Amino acid sequence: MKIPNPLTAELQQRTQHSGYLLGLVGGAIIIAAPFLPWAYGRSALDNMTVLGYPSPMQFLSLVLGVLVVGLLLGRTFYAKKKRRRRVGWVRGAKSAATGALIYLLLIIISIAVELEGLVNVEYGGWIALVGALLAFVGTKLMLADRSPTLGAATARPWVEVLAIAGVMALALFAAAFALNMDDGGSFVSFLGFVGAIIAVLITSGAMGWLSACTQRHRKVLILSAFIVAFAFPFTQNGSDANMSIATQVIIFAATAMGLNIVVGLAGLLDLGYIAFLGAGAFTAAVLSNSVFSSVNWHPPFIVVVIISGGVAATLGLIIGSPTLRVSGDYLAIVTLAFGEIFRITMNNLDGENGPNVTRGPNGIPAIPDLNLFGFDFGKTHELFGITLGRFSNYYFLLLLIIGLIILVFVRLNNSRIGRGWVAIREDEKAAEAMGVNVFGLKLFAFAGGAFLAGVAGSVKAHVDVSVTPDQYVFLESAFLLAAIVLGGMGTVLGVLVGATLLKLMPEKLRFVSEYRLLIFGLLLVLMMRFRPEGLVPSQRRQLEFHEDDEELAERIEGEIEETGVVKGGGAL
Incomplete structure (x- = not known):
């Protein structure tokens, strides 16, 4: 002794x-x-x-x-x-x-x-x-x-x-x-x-x-x-500048939530996910009442949202069917190539190199504001004595959309499908040996995530007024992936926090615009070194990265015994 x-x-x-x-x-x-x-x-x-x-x-x-x-x-x-x-x-x-x-x-x-x-x-x-x-x-x-x-x-x-x-x-x-x-x-x-x-x-x-x-x-x-x-726009005194940033944050977060299904739950590395957002935006722009639209059919916006999500999901099936037999680095390379192919294709649909659908690099400008059930999103409105501009109007619409997306994410994560995705992420061979339909669930993750991105893109087209191919480059896919890693893969609150930080920081750090990417890179390096599970991780991910931490394991085990809940991803 x-x-x-x-x-x-x-x-x-x-x-x-x-x-x-x-x-x-x-x-x-x-x-x-x-x-x-x-x-x-x-x-x-x-x-x-x-x-x-x-x-x-x-x-x-x-x-x-x-x-x-x-x-x-x-x-x-x-x-x-x-x-x-x-x-x-x-x-x-x-x-x-x-x-x-x-x-x-x-x-x-x-x-x-x-x-x-x-x-x-x-x-x-x-x-x-x-x-x-x-x-x-x-x-x-x-x-x-x-x-x-x-x-x-x-x-x-x-x-x-x-x-x-x-x-x-x-x-x-x-x-x-x-x-x-x-x-x-x-x-x-x-x-x-x-x-x-x-x-x-x-x-x-x-x-x-x-x-x-x-x-x-x-x-x-x-x-x-x-x-x-809901109360947030009432704190901004009718500032269109601040509400513009807020709408972009929600669009970015809604898109990242779809990617969270692919990366956070199924464990599939997708480096071309921004193409699905672009597919939804271009579909909504083509079907809008813009004078530059090349299609004479202009259905109601609710129909446009479903079509935009369907087009993005179809692209997910097209790219997923032949490529999901590979994994890891090979899948990342294929999805990266798909993102570039989408951008180049949109550039070529200009009437010279291909059909005139997107007007090539010029894109589709002058997209009119939405008008749903007589409510004009482009006009200012008074509510509780506070003036709300067009960005505030779109903000409330986006709140509804991201609420539905979060509901879909949580329900899927807590279902048999979500457990199958987690099993594939942990060990694909073991999941397949236990009877999990690995290829089918992977394909569903690709298509489901793409559908949610397409829905977000359909609103983004009207918020931005114009859609051009240069908006959907590889760097945007990297930022989406970084938002998930920074916030915490497989969680709702983590993605919201990561998306908010990555959208706010470039706006507020314009005085060091030349060094923004350097700061962003250093931030990711520090995160991977000191908190690889993310800012708001799930308990499962925490234990994966800190499996030797006995105190953490004891604390989480005690919380599970007290609450009876394993906070794996769908919950906050």
Whole structure:
């Protein structure tokens, strides 16, 4: 039996105590620093020059400081109390201190870039950074507590419902706040703050508890999400610019949801998926009332949506039938070639190299706005005293469409078909040996995912007013795939988060447009290194990537025993 060394134990206790004091001091400095000026000029970020009056971005650092101090004090007050469920006090404090340090570094770099020099960072900014360093070092000296088991705790139903509603309200506020940011440095710093808050929730165990609450109150979650999504246009003061970004985010997310069936569930690498979105868009453009349309038949939009999805699904069957006998790298090469063939074909349907269907590189412009049941999507409307423009009108339509797509995805994932797809993804040979119709399910995944992309493309044609072949290049397929990998393959919320980030970041980082792809590449490298399962992974994927993590396995097993639910993909 190993005898503990009393000197080592005493040294650990002293280090723990020193780290605790350093963390408290650093957190207190972070709380006090926002009341000091951080920048020399008002043009940096959101005017951090006022003494005694924190700007919104300074207030966010104060929140992180409060989290550091609160979690450390919580550990002290609750350490001696025997509770059934553990909270990761030290783990959360470590995440809060690390997040505060990263957030303040982003703030200082942004001030230096926007005011052209570190000399323009005032003393308050440096004091805040020193406080963050102290908190970071102090929490690092502390031993991490045991893995939190808060996820298996239960509370009164009204408390859990109120927590879900509060989180959704905060999500609405965060989305509106981020979209209204015109300053690129503020947007990047805000992303750092949001990442720090999420990290604190995960490491402290609060995220596990919220996840369990959503499983117990799924209807409340769905209703809250719908209300938040519906209320979003009313937070934009009729801004067409912001609502244009929001509509593009939903189109991108709806398309990625279809690709999630192919990649996330069935495990088929498709690098030409953007062609299905283009097929739906070109079909809707050709059947529209545009003066440049080469077809004289203009059916109602509901019929056009079905036809667009059918055309895309047919292309999926055509490309899938001869190629799904291969897998892995070979399938990726074939789908990549298909995406390029589609773009070239659309260019050649110009009346010279082929039939005049798409007008070649010129595409089909002047696509009129939709008019459904007398409602003109191109006109502004007043609702609750707020003016809603054309992009807000399309936003509500897209909400309905992506809601139906999510419903289809969840139902398929929870069905025998979804379990067959997962079996194919895990081990195709074993699935075939167990009687799974591998080829049929692969083909259905290709056709089903393509149909959903075609539906999204039919609306995109009217939102964009014009359709050209150059909109559907390989880079767009890569971004769709990256959204799934970044968010979390096989999940609904993960795809929504990944699509939102990848659509918002290029819009808000125009001041570094030359380096956007470089930043995007570095982000993917960091994700693959530190969180390969994605930002919002399913439990199954987490265990696949961290099969040696015994604490993670025990925590997930405990959550399954408490809730009786395996969050594999269809759920949040």
